Amino acid sequence: MTITEEARPSQAEATPHEDPAALEKRLVAAARAMRDEIISYSAEGQEVTHIPEGLHRRFDEEGFYGMYIPRAHGGLEVPPVTFFKVVQEIARADMGIAWSFCLSANHALMFANWFPEEIHAEVYAGGDFRAASMYAPTVKATPVEGGWELNGVVNFCSGIPWSTYFLGQCILPGKTEKGGPRLGLYIAPKETFEILDDWGNMIGLSSSGSNSIRFDGTFLPERFLVEDADLMDYAFDGDSPGSAAYGNSMYSARHMSSFGLALAALCLGGAYGALDEFGALMTTRKTTIPPFVMRSQDPDFLRYYGGAIAKLAMNEAATYKALEMWQDAAADNVAGIAPFSQETDAILGAIGREVIIQTWEVVERDLYRTIGASASKKGERFEQIFRDMAQAAGHRNPQLRDATFQLIARQALGQM
Numbered sequence: 001m002t003i004t005e006e007a008r009p010s011q012a013e014a015t016p017h018e019d020p021a022a023l024e025k026r027l028v029a030a031a032r033a034m035r036d037e038i039i040s041y042s043a044e045g046q047e048v049t050h051i052p053e054g055l056h057r058r059f060d061e062e063g064f065y066g067m068y069i070p071r072a073h074g075g076l077e078v079p080p081v082t083f084f085k086v087v088q089e090i091a092r093a094d095m096g097i098a099w100s101f102c103l104s105a106n107h108a109l110m111f112a113n114w115f116p117e118e119i120h121a122e123v124y125a126g127g128d129f130r131a132a133s134m135y136a137p138t139v140k141a142t143p144v145e146g147g148w149e150l151n152g153v154v155n156f157c158s159g160i161p162w163s164t165y166f167l168g169q170c171i172l173p174g175k176t177e178k179g180g181p182r183l184g185l186y187i188a189p190k191e192t193f194e195i196l197d198d199w200g201n202m203i204g205l206s207s208s209g210s211n212s213i214r215f216d217g218t219f220l221p222e223r224f225l226v227e228d229a230d231l232m233d234y235a236f237d238g239d240s241p242g243s244a245a246y247g248n249s250m251y252s253a254r255h256m257s258s259f260g261l262a263l264a265a266l267c268l269g270g271a272y273g274a275l276d277e278f279g280a281l282m283t284t285r286k287t288t289i290p291p292f293v294m295r296s297q298d299p300d301f302l303r304y305y306g307g308a309i310a311k312l313a314m315n316e317a318a319t320y321k322a323l324e325m326w327q328d329a330a331a332d333n334v335a336g337i338a339p340f341s342q343e344t345d346a347i348l349g350a351i352g353r354e355v356i357i358q359t360w361e362v363v364e365r366d367l368y369r370t371i372g373a374s375a376s377k378k379g380e381r382f383e384q385i386f387r388d389m390a391q392a393a394g395h396r397n398p399q400l401r402d403a404t405f406q407l408i409a410r411q412a413l414g415q416m
Contacts, residue, residue: 001137024082031089038093045207046191049200050161051100055080056079066091066127068108070246074127075108079250080258081323084265084380089268092276095388096207099266103208104130104159106262107167112242112251113234119223120245123165123187125230131202132160134210137169137183147222150188150215153196158210164190167211169231176228185229192218204341204384204391232256237339253330254345255370260352263397264319264359268312270389271359273309277375277382278367285372308366315355322351343411350404353397360393 037058044052050057059065066084069075083106091098108129112120123129139152154168165187172182196212205376229235234254242251282305295301326348333340368376368386375382392398410416 001262020079020082023078024085027063027067027076027082028085028089031064031086034062035089035093035409037108038090038097039381042094042207042381045094045097046200046384049206049211050209051097051207052363055097056162057263064101065105065130066108067090068106069124070112070120070130070242070248070251071126072246073124073129075124076248077248079108079327080261081320081327084262084319084323087262088265088269088272090254091266093269094207094273095266095270095273095385095392096205099205099208099388099392100159100161100210102159102262102266104163106258107131107133109250110231110255111167111187112246113236113240113253113255114226114229115187115241116223117241117245120242125164128164130159130163131165131167132157133167133168133189133227137167137171137181139170139186141170141172141184141186141220141225143173144219146219147234148184148186148220148225150186150218150220153212153214155212156210157195157213158208160195160211160213161209165278166190166193169229170225172227175368182228183230184225184227185231186217186220188218188220188224190222203394204387206243206387232406233342234340234345237333238336239334243334249331249334250327252334252340253326254340254342257322257326257345257348257352260349260356260397261319262352263392263395264315264322264352264355267359267389267392268319269317270315270385271363272390273310274363274367274382274385274389275305277310277385278305278308278371281371281375288372290322304366304370308362311362311366312359315358318351319355322348342416343408346404346408346411350401350408353401353404356392356395356398357401360389362395363389 039050041055048290063076064086066075067078071077087098087102090101134154134157138154139150141148141150157166170184170186172184174182176182193213193215196214199211200206236252240252243249282301283294285295286292287295287298329340329344332338363386372383377383
C-alpha cells in the first residue's frame with residue numbers, strides 16, 4: 001500500500017503571541033464548520049480505508065496536524081483541551097476519519113517527551129509531522145554499525161497511511177535486571193517500512209487507516225532509537241527533553257492516560273453524531289404505535305432524547321475535567337511540586353475508559369434501540385456511526401477496565 005503527497009499545502013500558523021483562547025476558538029470553529037464537508041468524504045473514506053486525500057489536505061491547511069508540534073518547529077503548540085475539542089468535532093462528523101487523524105497527530109506530543117532535542121528539527125520537519133503508534137513491542141531491534149536493524153510486523157497502526165513516521169516499541173537484546181525483556185522506543189521514517197493492505201475488514205472504523213506495517217531488515221540510524229524506554233512507565237520526573245527545550249510542561253507527562261482520554265473524545269464525538277441523527281428524526285418521524293404523533297410530542301421519545309443529552313453532557317464534563325487534571329499533573333511534575341505518578345495516570349486513564357463505555361451504552365441502549373429499524377440500513381449515517389462506536393467499544397483499552405480497577409485499589413491500599 002503506497003500513499004504519496006506530491007505537494008504539501010502551507011499549514012495554518014498561529015499569529016505571534018496569539019491568545020490561546022482565541023486560537024482554540026478559531027481551531028474548534030474551523031473543525032465545526034467542516035462538519036458537512038467531512039461527512040461528504042465519509043463514503044470515500046470507507047472505500048479507501050483512511051482519510052481521503054482531499055480531506056487530508058484540508059486538515060493540513062487548517063493547521064490541525066500541527067496542534068501538538070512546538071511553535072519552534074512550525075506548529076501551534078496548543079494544550080490538550082484544545083486538541084481534544086477539535087478531535088471531538090471531527091468525530092462528530094466521522095468517527096473513523098477522526099480516529100485516523102487523532103492517532104497520528106497526537107504523537108507529536110509523545111515524541112518530544114522521549115527523544116533528544118538534537119533530532120527534533122529533523123523529525124518535526126517544519127511542522128510536517130504525523131506519526132502513528134502502537135505500544136505492543138512486536139519488532140526486534142538488532143545492533144549494527146551506526147544504528148539498528150528492525151524486523152517484524154506491527155498491527156493496528158491507526159493513522160499510518162498519511163504518517164511521516166511510525167513511533168513504536170521494540171525488543172532489544174538482553175534482559176532487564178528483573179529478567180524481563182529490554183525495550184526500546186524508536187521513531188522510524190515512512191520510507192523504512194511497508195504499509196500492508198490489510199485494513200477495512202472489521203465491523204467499524206473502516207476509515208481509520210489502522211493498517212499493519214512491516215519492517216524487513218530495515219536500517220534505523222542510532223539517533224532514532226532510545227534504549228531501555230517503556231511507554232507504559234514514563235521515565236521523567238521533572239523536565240523531559242521536550243519540556244526543557246520549549247518551556248512547556250505538556251511535553252513531560254505520562255501518556256497511558258492521555259491515550260485513554262483521546263479515545264474518550266473520539267467516542268464523545270461519535271455519540272454526539274448519533275444524537276444529531278436521533279434529534280433530526282424527532283421532528284420528522286412519528287411514533288410507531290398509537291397515538292401516532294411526532295416523536296417530539298411523545299413523552300417516551302422526549303425521555304430517550306433528553307436522557308441521552310444529559311448523559312453525554314456528563315461524560316463530556318468528566319473528559320475535560322480529567323484533561324485539566326492531566327495538565328495540572330504535568331505542570332506540577334516540571335515545577336518539582338510532585339511527580340506525575342502512576343496513580344494519577346491510572347485514575348485519569350480510568351476516567352477516559354468509563355467515558356468510552358458509557359458513551360457506547362448511550363448509543364447502543366438509549367438511541368439505537370429506539371431510533372427505528374430504517375436508521376440501521378446499510379449506507380445510513382446512523383448505521384456507520386453505530387458500527388464505529390461498536391468497534392471502539394471492543395478496543396483493547398476498554399478491556400483493561402477491571403485490571404485497572406484492581407491496580408487502583410492496590411495503589412490506594414499501599415500494596416504497590
